Amino acid sequence: MRRYFRKRASSGARWSTNEDQIIATFYPDYAQMQRCLPARSYYAIRNRVKTLGVATRRHVWTNPEVIRLRTLYLRGATCAEVTAAFPGFSSQQVASKARHICLVRGQREPYMLGVPPIDIVRKQAVRNAHQGGCRPIIMNLWARLEVRSLKRYVRQN
Numbered sequence: 001m002r003r004y005f006r007k008r009a010s011s012g013a014r015w016s017t018n019e020d021q022i023i024a025t026f027y028p029d030y031a032q033m034q035r036c037l038p039a040r041s042y043y044a045i046r047n048r049v050k051t052l053g054v055a056t057r058r059h060v061w062t063n064p065e066v067i068r069l070r071t072l073y074l075r076g077a078t079c080a081e082v083t084a085a086f087p088g089f090s091s092q093q094v095a096s097k098a099r100h101i102c103l104v105r106g107q108r109e110p111y112m113l114g115v116p117p118i119d120i121v122r123k124q125a126v127r128n129a130h131q132g133g134c135r136p137i138i139m140n141l142w143a144r145l146e147v148r149s150l151k152r153y154v155r156q157n
Contacts, residue, residue, distance in 0.1 A: 073104070
């Protein structure tokens with residue numbers, strides 16, 4: 001069913017600064033704006049909001065932007081790197097889009113400490129996490145359990 005708005009005859013009057021201030025003050029509430037501006041139609045008010053730039057413009061993500069976001073997430077880029085790749089967006093907007101398209105950040109290789117027993121455990125923990133085993137958070141706990149191996153390694157060298 002189609003809704004019809006009552007058309008008002010255009011007064012042809014120019015917009016005053018007082019009317020512009022009313023629009024800026026009550027912006028999202030169009031009903032309140034119509035009550036304060038009875039001589040203006042809904043569409044005239046909506047057009048004036050757009051002309052004044054009061055309404056925030058929504059961004060529609062393009063396919064190249066989504067592809068760039070997907071590759072960054074799969075590569076395991078940090079939040080700072082992802083936000084830097086999209087200069088016009090806040091980190092919340094980028095994270096929201098990633099959640100919307102069900103992206104999961106890829107896991108990076110762990111930082112190597114230079115101690116073979118601990119490095120082996122950390123690599124193995126990340127590998128298990130990729131296969132659905134333990135979580136990478138646990139890898140430091142595993143490394144602590146390998147203190148005996150570390151002591152043996154230090155004694156031998």
